[in-house]
Amino acid sequence: xxxxxxxxxxxxxxxxxxxxxxxxxxxxxxxxxxxxxxxxxxxxxxxxxxxxxxxxxxxxxxxxxxxxxxxxxxxxxxxxxxxxxxxxxxxxxxxxxxxxxxx
Numbered sequence: 001x002x003x004x005x006x007x008x009x010x011x012x013x014x015x016x017x018x019x020x021x022x023x024x025x026x027x028x029x030x031x032x033x034x035x036x037x038x039x040x041x042x043x044x045x046x047x048x049x050x051x052x053x054x055x056x057x058x059x060x061x062x063x064x065x066x067x068x069x070x071x072x073x074x075x076x077x078x079x080x081x082x083x084x085x086x087x088x089x090x091x092x093x094x095x096x097x098x099x100x101x102x103x
Contacts, residue, residue: 009072010072012045012046014078016028016045019031022066028046034063035056035059037059
């Protein structure tokens with residue numbers, strides 16, 4: 001069985017930023033609602049108090065229809081000016097896997 005890169009290689013802040021970008025969430029509070037987790041949990045992950053939990057990861061994968069193996073590459077592809085684009089309303093949607101059963 002081939003070894004895959006561990007998810008710990010993805011920065012938690014970059015992961016949360018990618019989730020906001022992909023799900024069109026303007027704030028971490030909106031992101032928390034979309035992922036059905038608490039806003040303080042997102043904040044604690046951002047500050048390094050808590051790691052990314054399996055529950056959050058599963059919610060994120062279900063909401064974005066992205067496979068776990070594709071996640072690190074998806075996070076890398078996010079544009080650096082994503083926050084400005086979201087605030088300006090000019091964000092172009094990233095291509096996503098539309099097959100929710102292909103997780």
